[in-house]
Amino acid sequence: MLRIAVPNKGSLAETAAQMLWEAGYTGRRDPRDLHTADPRNGVEFFYLRPRDIATYVGSGALDVGITGRDLLLDSGSDASEIAPLGFGDSTFRFAGPAGAFTDLTGLEGVRVATSYPGLVGDFLAGHGVTPAKLVKLDGAVESAVRLGVADAVADVVSTGSTLRQAGLEIFGPVILDSTAVLIGSGIDKPGAATLLRRLQGVLVARQYVLLDYDVPVEHLERATAAAPGFESPTVSPLHDPEWVAVRVMIPRADMNHVMDELYELGARAILVSAIHAARL
Numbered sequence: 001m002l003r004i005a006v007p008n009k010g011s012l013a014e015t016a017a018q019m020l021w022e023a024g025y026t027g028r029r030d031p032r033d034l035h036t037a038d039p040r041n042g043v044e045f046f047y048l049r050p051r052d053i054a055t056y057v058g059s060g061a062l063d064v065g066i067t068g069r070d071l072l073l074d075s076g077s078d079a080s081e082i083a084p085l086g087f088g089d090s091t092f093r094f095a096g097p098a099g100a101f102t103d104l105t106g107l108e109g110v111r112v113a114t115s116y117p118g119l120v121g122d123f124l125a126g127h128g129v130t131p132a133k134l135v136k137l138d139g140a141v142e143s144a145v146r147l148g149v150a151d152a153v154a155d156v157v158s159t160g161s162t163l164r165q166a167g168l169e170i171f172g173p174v175i176l177d178s179t180a181v182l183i184g185s186g187i188d189k190p191g192a193a194t195l196l197r198r199l200q201g202v203l204v205a206r207q208y209v210l211l212d213y214d215v216p217v218e219h220l221e222r223a224t225a226a227a228p229g230f231e232s233p234t235v236s237p238l239h240d241p242e243w244v245a246v247r248v249m250i251p252r253a254d255m256n257h258v259m260d261e262l263y264e265l266g267a268r269a270i271l272v273s274a275i276h277a278a279r280l
């Protein structure tokens with residue numbers, strides 16, 4: 001059985017569970033379960049703190065896991081990123097009191113609070129900056145400056161509203177663009193490739209739609225240029241020899257623009273339908 005680590009709590013837990021369910025796996029029924037087996041799919045799930053998942057996978061105790069890229073890098077574990085999973089996006093940034101810092105060099109010799117000392121320490125060392133101290137906190141890092149335990153912070157930023165409320169401003173370069181990732185121990189386990197294909201199928205189903213339309217043959221080239229699809233559009237004959245029917249996958253986000261463009265160049269019966277599952 002493939003042993004999979006899944007976030008038990010926090011920002012990533014719900015979406016990860018939902019994605020696995022959409023990929024056909026049976027997860028836990030009780031939110032307090034720590035472990036569940038899905039023998040039909042040949043997998044076992046272990047529900048762990050997202051911060052610990054890289055440690056379990058890196059040590060080889062578990063085969064693959066879902067966690068944040070920032071948590072993976074912070075852990076210093078031997079686990080490696082297999083693929084991004086299209087959710088849990090965040091950036092990791094430095095922040096300080098308004099106007100107090102303009103760039104990284106300002107961090108020389110000051111106290112920086114963070115829950116990610118591995119990630120931040122490596123980043124600063126890589127840029128030749130030596131803070132006086134990395135103050136390790138578990139959360140609510142933004143309060144550290146107001147409460148006087150640090151001069152600046154380095155933390156996850158999503159909307160930026162927590163920083164604003166704490167009277168802090170972002171400065172310096174982006175430390176990391178993070179997202180939820182599938183990680184592995186580097187050993188190819190049977191079932192891991194299937195898991196990845198299934199998760200990627202869920203991503204495709206979420207991000208793409210199927211587009212069908214009819215178009216006069218004379219405009220086919222322009223129409224397929226407007227919506228080229230993944231490989232090549234499917235073109236089928238119609239009873240009227242001057243028209244063809246076309247089917248293509250397009251990004252959901254482009255759907256209305258593409259439909260407008262196709263209509264303008266003479267396509268009709270333009271229909272969009274959802275994709276429920278896919279293997280590309």
Ligand SMILES: Nc1ncnc2c1ncn2[C@@H]1O[C@H](COP(=O)(O)OP(=O)(O)OP(=O)(O)O)[C@@H](O)[C@H]1O
Pocket residue numbers: 007009010011012050051067068069070071088089090139156157158159178179
């Ligand atoms: N708005 C957000 N706040 C916190 N983490 C986020 C956010 N958006 C995405 N993430 C990602 O979620 C992961 C952190 O999840 P984790 O469960 O450890 O912390 P959390 O969501 O802050 O939970 P808690 O603070 O309750 O422990 C990181 O990879 C982080 O980049």
Ligand SMILES: O=P(O)(O)OC[C@H]1O[C@H](OP(=O)(O)OP(=O)(O)O)[C@H](O)[C@@H]1O
Pocket residue numbers: 138139140141142155156157158159160161162163
């Ligand atoms: O940019 P924003 O949209 O405001 O989100 C970012 C904030 O959200 C997270 O905190 P969380 O709520 O998880 O609390 P914590 O600090 O205790 O982890 C993160 O640590 C930031 O503080």
Ligand SMILES: [Mg+2]
Pocket residue numbers: 139
């Ligand atoms: Mg948090």
